[in-house]
Amino acid sequence: MYHAYPHYVIKNVELWTAEGVEKGRDVEVHEGRVVSIHPTAEYASPVTIIDGSGLVLMPAGVDPQVHLRVPGQEQKETPGTGLLAALRGGVAAVLSMPNTKPVIDSVDVCKLAALELCEAEKLTGVRAYLSASITRDLKGQEPVDYQALAQWGVKAFTDDGVGVVKDELMEAVFQASAVTGLPVLQHAEYPGHGGVLAAGPVQEKIGSKPYPAAAEADMVARDLKLLARYPKARYHVLHASALETVELVADAKRRGLPVTCEVSPHHLWFTSADIDEHNSAFKMNPPLRSARDREALRQGLKNGIVDFVATDHAPHEPTAKSENFKTAAFGTTGLETSLRVLLSLWKEGLLSPTDVVRCFAKKPAEFLGIADEFGTIATGRPLKAALVNTNSQDVVREEDLFSLSKNNCFIGQALTGHVHAMFLNDRFYLFS
Numbered sequence: 001m002y003h004a005y006p007h008y009v010i011k012n013v014e015l016w017t018a019e020g021v022e023k024g025r026d027v028e029v030h031e032g033r034v035v036s037i038h039p040t041a042e043y044a045s046p047v048t049i050i051d052g053s054g055l056v057l058m059p060a061g062v063d064p065q066v067h068l069r070v071p072g073q074e075q076k077e078t079p080g081t082g083l084l085a086a087l088r089g090g091v092a093a094v095l096s097m098p099n100t101k102p103v104i105d106s107v108d109v110c111k112l113a114a115l116e117l118c119e120a121e122k123l124t125g126v127r128a129y130l131s132a133s134i135t136r137d138l139k140g141q142e143p144v145d146y147q148a149l150a151q152w153g154v155k156a157f158t159d160d161g162v163g164v165v166k167d168e169l170m171e172a173v174f175q176a177s178a179v180t181g182l183p184v185l186q187h188a189e190y191p192g193h194g195g196v197l198a199a200g201p202v203q204e205k206i207g208s209k210p211y212p213a214a215a216e217a218d219m220v221a222r223d224l225k226l227l228a229r230y231p232k233a234r235y236h237v238l239h240a241s242a243l244e245t246v247e248l249v250a251d252a253k254r255r256g257l258p259v260t261c262e263v264s265p266h267h268l269w270f271t272s273a274d275i276d277e278h279n280s281a282f283k284m285n286p287p288l289r290s291a292r293d294r295e296a297l298r299q300g301l302k303n304g305i306v307d308f309v310a311t312d313h314a315p316h317e318p319t320a321k322s323e324n325f326k327t328a329a330f331g332t333t334g335l336e337t338s339l340r341v342l343l344s345l346w347k348e349g350l351l352s353p354t355d356v357v358r359c360f361a362k363k364p365a366e367f368l369g370i371a372d373e374f375g376t377i378a379t380g381r382p383l384k385a386a387l388v389n390t391n392s393q394d395v396v397r398e399e400d401l402f403s404l405s406k407n408n409c410f411i412g413q414a415l416t417g418h419v420h421a422m423f424l425n426d427r428f429y430l431f432s
């Protein structure tokens with residue numbers, strides 16, 4: 001599925017990094033590392049030339065919120081289809097979420113997941129990092145062994161899918177975070193609100209209670225209050241969906257608290273008024289909210305209050321995603337459409353090229369502590385890059401998606417950009 005080239009040049013490309021844009025560059029790669037970046041030139045020596053004319057080369061993405069469904073949920077995604085979807089979307093590293101079967105709450109389950117992932121990692125070249133749960137079996141009652149899991153190599157702790165309700169458990173994991181340096185990822189949601197969609201036409205039509213922004217914002221406010229006692233901990237808000245959350249994070253950052261925040265592509269693109277009542281791919285947790293919320297998330301991403309984009313890629317088999325919004329599982333896939341959403345926002349004039357790279361690659365790489373390998377393109381570093389046609393504008397089609405599950409709410413949308421090829425060290429993956 002790939003070519004391996006010991007020595008190659010990506011010729012006459014437009015280079016995007018978080019530092020700026022350079023046109024007409026050649027990027028020369030030897031044994032997987034960038035050895036030179038210079039104005040385009042002619043080559044006499046035997047070197048493989050890859051023509052990058054008219055294309056953009058940018059750092060491959062890092063996605064810190066992906067449900068790879070490993071171990072135990074191969075009816076939703078397999079290691080192969082999940083990592084292939086990442087590759088196809090221009091993503092070179094992912095953080096997998098622990099709400100699996102069994103839950104990733106011990107070193108033994110970490111080992112099982114890593115074993116299941118390793119073959120697909122070798123084949124695709126995409127790195128899959130693991131996060132572990134905050135509480136045993138995601139039950140919100142007993143803490144896991146944070147030290148042992150950190151020592152094994154998990155990159156974060158999260159009960160994603162449910163919010164951690166008990167204050168003392170948040171304090172316990174903040175204490176552990178201060179020692180291990182690993183971030184605590186909160187799915188901020190106080191239970192009991194009884195809603196599946198935020199206020200909007202489809203929510204009214206199906207007659208369910210609205211899922212209020214307060215369910216999210218109140219938990220973030222509680223967490224920030226506790227966090228003030230643990231200045232060495234790291235707290236991260238997963239998939240922020242509400243204006244109130246952005247305001248809380250902005251205020252906490254002004255006060256110097258160790259907080260970061262992410263947004264999912266669907267919350268940047270849609271509002272509750274866009275929901276197709278016959279397509280439960282539009283049911284996700286947290287839900288799509290108002291235009292006012294979407295605008296706060298867009299502006300937050302632009303000004304850095306929202307640190308980066310993460311997909312919350314959540315594949316589900318068709319039987320879990322019936323047309324009934326009340327009973328369908330939460331989640332949309334997103335690995336294959338995330339960069340295209342960002343490029344569409346670039347096309348609209350919201351994001352600059354450096355903004356796109358910052359929130360798709362650089363910041364999430366720094367967040368996961370993998371910035372020595374991912375997030376930029378520079379001489380002396382291994383090359384992890386996507387070669388992208390930023391001029392294309394195509395409708396997302398189900399048959400083009402590599403993820404095993406097709407519950408992607410962007411199907412039918414015209415999005416900018418097309419990942420033409422991926423470079424992962426000495427490997428060259430060419431797509432159509």
Ligand SMILES: [Zn+2]
Pocket residue numbers: 160161162187238239285286
């Ligand atoms: Zn979540």
